[in-house]
Amino acid sequence: MFDDFFIRALVAGVGIAIVAGPLGCLVIWRRLSYFGDTLSHSALLGVTLAYSFSLNIAFSVFVISAVVALLLVSLQKRTKLAGDSLLGLLAHSTLAIGLVLIGFLSYIRFDLMGLLFGDILAVTTADIGLVWIGGSIILIILYFIWKSLFSATVNYDLSAAEGMRPEFSNFIFTLLLAGVIALSIKMIGALLITGLLLIPAAIARNISNSPRQMIVIAIFSGILSVVVGLFASLEINTSSGPSIIVVALILFIISLVPLEIKGQLQKR
Amino acid sequence: MNENNNLLVRLKDCGVQKSSKWIVKGISLEIHKGKIVTLIGPNGSGKTTTAKMALNILKSDEGSIENYSTKMAYVPQKISIDWTMPLRVIDFMNLTSHINKDEIIEALELTGVQHLIYNEIHNLSGGEFQRVLIARAIAKKPDLLVLDEPVQGVDFNGEIALYNLIKEICNKLNCGILLISHDLHFVMSATDHVICLNGHICCSGSPKSIVKNSSYIELFGEHNAATLSLYQHEHDHSHQTDGSVKN
Numbered sequence: 432m433f434d435d436f437f438i439r440a441l442v443a444g445v446g447i448a449i450v451a452g453p454l455g456c457l458v459i460w461r462r463l464s465y466f467g468d469t470l471s472h473s474a475l476l477g478v479t480l481a482y483s484f485s486l487n488i489a490f491s492v493f494v495i496s497a498v499v500a501l502l503l504v505s506l507q508k509r510t511k512l513a514g515d516s517l518l519g520l521l522a523h524s525t526l527a528i529g530l531v532l533i534g535f536l537s538y539i540r541f542d543l544m545g546l547l548f549g550d551i552l553a554v555t556t557a558d559i560g561l562v563w564i565g566g567s568i569i570l571i572i573l574y575f576i577w578k579s580l581f582s583a584t585v586n587y588d589l590s591a592a593e594g595m596r597p598e599f600s601n602f603i604f605t606l607l608l609a610g611v612i613a614l615s616i617k618m619i620g621a622l623l624i625t626g627l628l629l630i631p632a633a634i635a636r637n638i639s640n641s642p643r644q645m646i647v648i649a650i651f652s653g654i655l656s657v658v659v660g661l662f663a664s665l666e667i668n669t670s671s672g673p674s675i676i677v678v679a680l681i682l683f684i685i686s687l688v689p690l691e692i693k694g695q696l697q698k699r
Numbered sequence: 700m701n702e703n704n705n706l707l708v709r710l711k712d713c714g715v716q717k718s719s720k721w722i723v724k725g726i727s728l729e730i731h732k733g734k735i736v737t738l739i740g741p742n743g744s745g746k747t748t749t750a751k752m753a754l755n756i757l758k759s760d761e762g763s764i765e766n767y768s769t770k771m772a773y774v775p776q777k778i779s780i781d782w783t784m785p786l787r788v789i790d791f792m793n794l795t796s797h798i799n800k801d802e803i804i805e806a807l808e809l810t811g812v813q814h815l816i817y818n819e820i821h822n823l824s825g826g827e828f829q830r831v832l833i834a835r836a837i838a839k840k841p842d843l844l845v846l847d848e849p850v851q852g853v854d855f856n857g858e859i860a861l862y863n864l865i866k867e868i869c870n871k872l873n874c875g876i877l878l879i880s881h882d883l884h885f886v887m888s889a890t891d892h893v894i895c896l897n898g899h900i901c902c903s904g905s906p907k908s909i910v911k912n913s914s915y916i917e918l919f920g921e922h923n924a925a926t927l928s929l930y931q932h933e934h935d936h937s938h939q940t941d942g943s944v945k946n
Contacts, residue, residue: 460784582794585780592754592773592845593795640785640819 439554440618440661440671446562447615447627448653450569453646454611455632457604460584465515467625469522471612473499475621476529478546482539483532489561489613496609499525549620549672558617565614569607576600581642620672630679631656637686652682705732707843707875708753712762715748722748725899730843730875737878737886740896746879747776749896750845753877768875772841774832774849786820788831798838806838807831809864825852833861842874848881862887862927885927
């Protein structure tokens, strides 16, 4: 049962869950789930470019995500279209460009399902190193900009007035988000990364009452989803990404129970 | 650099332009240590915009801003905290700087909401949240405190008490205060300087005491009348709907 590839997937997956916890909370607090989606759709383009120019996949995905994030900012300054329209525009056009490019690269055999939904068999020892080193860097940077980022999440003006420089930390946060997507694309797949960011944080919100508690619970429910999801994936032979997300969904439904009980008690 | 040691902020002919329309223009004001400046004016007259310039949140599109303060605290007009953010009062108090627990409790006691310290912010009423906002700003021990309609949603007696508290804080911390008042005529009597805005500075001056006026004493009671002052002013010009001066 504990084949080598499985241990590798487990170690990498847990690493991703730890990084996704705090970033996912921020995505939920800042209502950025569409933004995460856009970045992960564009990740597919990053992967195709990586194959075309034989670059490192994580690096190329990170660069493309970051470019898309910057494009979004500059588009917002140029047009009066609403943010969600711009996000949709970027998400689908980068996805389309990625798919068109895949068509051109007919000499390379692509595992499209693997790209979209993740493939645990693809996780190498080098990937584990990448996830844990890259993840640590993301968490260390996050630690240093936390106060600024968090206060700007609560109220931008207040943060700016009290010298927290929120503009700078917002920019760095965008790069960190691109980073976590780059790290997890192999495991989870381009279409489901936002799920691993959002669902554990949503579970955590249901059962926590302080920001710190929410982050800790998000990390642990992320880890639980990854571990159970990967076991299920191995046992019933399903793609790793969807299995992890389904487990997270089940945990989310369970987390609604205490909320429901609390609501009932308050009614009485 | 700073010729006057008590000067915290100086705005010289400042203005903010948004899509080729001036929101405020030609604003000059100074805030000094231990002094209270009150901004009044109708809705949309640029009070908050002016405060944001003083706080370095907004850049001025003309003129110059000199800011010598080292620690600013801000009580914004409206904050809505999303349900997705599980924020307790104590977390909120620590938002932009770490404050030790005794000082947090002390500040919350001053505004009368120490019992709410572990409550979630989104369960507070408007008035309670306003008191928490003021407590947070006080606990930071700033040298410049900017309060944007700090007593909105607070009951009348509470309003008087909070005005007294603001005056006390100003004396105790020797900080400069920029206060935006939602009332066009009543300002706190401790105010040193009142500025009436309507896209530009309409007039400015010091408030007149209403303590001596018997009809106000009847209305508010002697003690309360001592806290509030009347800023009696008539303008020598009238405005068009966009705030520009009508000839």
